[in-house]
Amino acid sequence: MKKRILSIVLILCMVLMLCPVTAFADDYYTVTLNFKYGNLDAEPQAKNPYIFTVLEGNAFYLPKVENCAPYEFVGWKESVSGTVYAPDKSFQAANLTFDAVYQVQGSLAVTVDGFEVGNTPADCTYNFESTIPGIEFSADDIQFFDWKKYFEESGGNRWEPIYETEAFEAGASYRITMYLDNKGLDMAPAVTVNGKTPEYCTIATSDGVPIQLQIDSTLGTPSMPPITIDGPDVVCAQQDYEFTVTPPAGVILEDWFRYENVDASGYTEQLTIDEDGVGHGVLSASEYDDADGMVLTVFGEAAGGASVSASKHVEISPEHIFVDGVCGCGAKPEYTITYDGGEDSDPVTDVKTHGKDLTLRGKTFTMDGFVQTGWVDKEGAVYKLGATYTADQDVTLYPVFEKLITLTVPFTTTVELSDVGVPGEKTFTLALIGDSAPNLDKSDVSITGSVTTNGKGSYNGTLTFTGTERTLWVMLSEGAFVQQVDAGEDGWTVDDTVWGVLMEEIPVAYAMGDDAIASGYTAYVVPASIDGNGYYYIDWENLQAADMAFTNTYTAHDYALKHDATHHWDECACKDVQNKELHKYGDWTVTKEATEQEAGEKEHTCTVCGYTEKAEIEKLPATTEPTKPGTDTKPGTDTKPGTDTKPGTDTKPDTDTKPGTDTKPGTDTKPDTDTKPDTKPGKDNPATGDNSHMALWIALLLVSGAGVIGTTVYGKKKRAK
CATH class of the missing domain: 2.60.40.10 (Immunoglobulins)
Structure with a gap:
């Protein structure tokens, strides 16, 4: 029976294996999305075409296409019906194919200027304004252009080409044909020509490759230019x-x-x-x-x-x-000041009122390698920039130019370290001290010099003078003095050496415009001397060139807290001391109680540095208890009333002497009535102040132990019996 049942089960399994899997599977449908540009918002990583399946009975939504510039996504065109659907449209599961529909973002506006009666095609210009992202058009992109004129005749109306030199006629209608570089576009953008939509606008291809944007537009009749x-x-x-x-x-x-x-x-x-x-x-x-x-x-x-x-x-x-200072009727209460910069520049003018001074202009004209420093008239009179002009007459002024030169002076800055500390990045700047030419206009002079260091070592920098030849010569002929700027930063000792800078060679000449004569010049460095009044000068008798160098030292203090019996302070390894002050103690603490026999001790600690100060506590004063009348006690003894004991002895509390009896000095009482203290403070046992007899407690402990042992032995013997 069992074998029959097993056979039936095996047969059923074989039958199930012969059935196709899809006999038990749900139905799925395939959706294909074809998109040429951009990516799908729901599936940014999806590739074109994007194919997915939808379970029967379920719905799906059309996604949006993003990031497709210079195109913009319009919708999805269903391949069978040709219907274009907006994104987010839902469909029930079915085998469907959709193609993304695009249009060019932005637009192109073409303007034909000069389309007027009497002008010719050759007089016209073409402007292009594109709002298409990343794409611009210009007249250089025109690959073909053609003008046509509309003729009405009895034999029929027609458009005929016209020559470039043929004038536009009033009342006649014209159209243009323009082929442009397509700029990579494969579909035509929205285009207007003189504000009108062209009749024809498309992207032409060659062997399937987009090559041209072709436009055909009717302009209409030319405008009549005004009188x-x-x-x-x-x-x-x-x-x-x-x-x-x-x-x-x-x-x-x-x-x-x-x-x-x-x-x-x-x-x-x-x-x-x-x-x-x-x-x-x-x-x-x-x-x-x-x-x-x-x-x-x-x-x-x-x-x-x-x-x-x-x-x-x-x-x-x-x-x-x-x-220009003259009324059309001939009145002229004003005068014209003309500033003429030459043929390469347009003149400018000022108007001067009769009897009132006029401030001349400052720098007005430029010339490469030169700077304007003044004005000169035809008579050779020279005026400074911004000078006051007083003459009541017309005048033409011309700019005075002076040549600009640059002098460079190398220098070295060395950073040394003291006993502790390493600096990071630091910039040192040089500057002039004093004024080597106080009456000279130095607005055209710039002086720069700095070097950036980063730790120990030597660093090279350049001091630069830029200005006109004449100005720099006046400044440096007697020497200019240079020193490092000390910003006063902690840890730095800045070298305050002062150096003198001189020009080695006098320029040959300075002149205006093209008449300027080139000359060689350089600068060199000499040590600066100082007189008794603190003024720097050049020692011309012992003049000797040197290399400008500065040595700056960095020290970062490393303070440790130190103290003595009265103060504490912060002290660096370099012996620099900061923040010295008296100790700030807490409360006193008794470390040893005072007795009649010995002085005590107390101490308190500084809350800042931890220094502890100790002090002695005076002994307690001796005390004498009153005696019973009729007794005779020796001075200094300590006895119970009615007794007389040896000084320093300790009597048992319940010892009693007969009234009127005497004890001789120096006699000892019995051990149970008179005992000496068991321990003394300062020996092996600490002084606790407890005068109870330890021997009594030890005896009691031994007796208790013996009792316990005896009870135990007795019990065992009894059980043995």
Whole structure:
């Protein structure tokens, strides 16, 4: 029976193994996401294509695509229906394929400037404004450009190319075709041309590779440029108003103009037309009629007979209007100061009022390797920068330039260590002491010199002088004195040696502009001497060059707390002492009690350094107990009333003597009535002050032990019986 059951089980197992696994599995569907740029927000590491499965009956959401600049993600296009879905759209499980849809971020605005009547394609310029991330366009990116004009004829309308030199006509319509470098884009961005959306805009490819951004846009008709009236906006009431009128190409001016005062009264005057077609008009100040303004209007005729006009409002001022120190009516209460920097710079001007001083300008012009130090006029008069100009006349001033030079002086800074301490990084700076040229303008001079050290050793630095040849020569001809700056930092002993710096060679010349003569110069170092008044000087009789060097010592104090019987203090190994003060003791502590026989001791300790001070406690005063009347005691003895004992003996408390009896001095009492103290303070046993008899307690202990032992032995014998 058991064998039959086992056979049945084996057969069932074989049948189950023959069944396919999927017979018991759930149904799954495959979703494919194709994305060319960026990454999926839900799966940043996913690669293209991203394929995943969805269990039957479950839903899934379309993810977002991020980080795809210069493109931006629009949605997902379902491959079968072609429908574009926004991200986060949910779908039930099914076998689906989606393609990411992109568009270019930002836009491109193309502006065609100069598209006006009378201009030609050659007169036009092209500007590009791109908001596409990381991509810019310019006229250099134009690979092809073509202009076309629209013709209407009985045989049909058409667009025909025009030449670069063919003028734009009023009323005619034009379009452009432009091919640009695609800048790596594989889809066309949003484009406008002169604010309009082009009819055609696409990315052209070659063998499947994007190569060009092609734009075809209708510009429409060219604008008519305005007639330009050139004249001042404000005119002095005493000044005739002069103006010119410039027509645009294709416009012919009328030979008259109209002016109207603000009170609406209007008149016409003659406009003179020159051979270039430009009009010139003059309106006499006598025509203003005390008005505070007027309007000028000119007229012209464009191609095709169209009438054009232009107007200009002019303010009439009752006050003079000075331009460059002169009013249009001829009044000139001011003077012009012109600063002329030469052909490579534009002149600037100041206006000086009659009778008032004018402060001349400071540095105004520059020249490589030189610095402006003043002004000079045509007569050779030299003025300092910022000087006061007093003359009531026009003047032209030219800059005075002086050549800049640089002198360098090497120096060495050595760091030495004292008995303790190692410094870290430290910068030492050099500076001039005193003023070697107190009356000289040194605003163009810079002096720098520093070196950074880091521990023990020698370090090289450079002292640099930069300024004009003349200034440096005046400063250094008698010697400039240099010393280290001591910042007073703890631990540092800064070398205060003073060195003198001299120029070795006098410059040949200094001059203005291109006339400057180059010369060689250097600087050298000499030891500085000091006189009895503390002033430094150069010893010219014993002049000898030397190397500038400084030695700075670093010491970091290592203090230890020390004391004597009265004070404590912090002391360094270098014997430097800090914070010395009297001890600060705590309370007294008794270390030995005083008795009648011996003095005691006490001590207290400093709370800062731990020093302990000891002191003696005086002996206790001797005491004498009163005696019973009729007894005779020897002075100095200590007895119970009615007894007479030897001095220093100790009687048993319950010993009693008969009244009136005497004991002889020097006699001893019985051991149980008169005993000497068992121990003395200062011997092997400590003095506790307890005068109880230790022998009695030991005897009691022995008796108790014997009793216990006896009881035990007796018990055993009894049991043995």
